[in-house]
């Protein structure tokens with residue numbers, strides 16, 4: 646099933662489904678994603694707008710998403726939170742932004758949704774639209790090294806695949822050099838299962 650269809654199907658319940666994780670894990674992490682950023686920032690795969698409360702004051706934010714249904718929820722959140730953010734229906738693989746348009750790009754739980762064959766084109770596109778010296782910050786799941794946690798994640802994987810079209814083993818780092826980027830920072834923000842990648846132009 647296409648990602649557009651997957652997210653068209655779950656948009657209405659996405660926030661409810663994710664609620665325990667949002668408050669248990671994601672909120673403190675989302676805050677860190679935007680720390681120190683300013684200027685023009687892209688929120689790629691903005692979804693229902695869960696990052697909105699953490700957008701830096703004064704920054705010029707654009708959120709893009711493939712799914713009209715998810716963007717519809719983001720529009721409602723934008724109104725509720727009174728945030729200034731442009732929301733556009735767009736594929737991260739081929740955006741309409743000019744070269745070097747953004748100072749930074751954020752992608753929270755987008756690359757675990759992108760299929761392996763889309764990882765490199767997505768990184769190349771982000772590389773193109775970020776200015777030299779700008780950062781791409783990617784937040785992703787990874788399989789834990791702990792055997793018990795890993796086993797639980799494997800049990801959980803088919804549900805994650807079916808509901809979100811996502812996987813825990815995307816290995817985004819592998820595609821970084823081919824996209825003309827390098828890893829400036831890699832660290833785990835929740836146990837050894839949610840990782841932050843900060844990428845820059847090579």
Ligand SMILES: C[S@@+](CC[C@H](N)C(=O)[O-])C[C@H]1O[C@@H](n2cnc3c(N)ncnc32)[C@H](O)[C@@H]1O
Pocket residue numbers: 648649652689690691692693694695696709710711712715735736737738752753754755758759809811
């Ligand atoms: C797991 S959700 C994450 C949403 C949000 N970033 C968050 O942290 O809650 C993944 C989002 O990526 C979007 N998406 C999937 N493929 C995409 C693509 N090729 N271009 C843009 N957005 C895409 C989906 O529609 C969905 O809204």
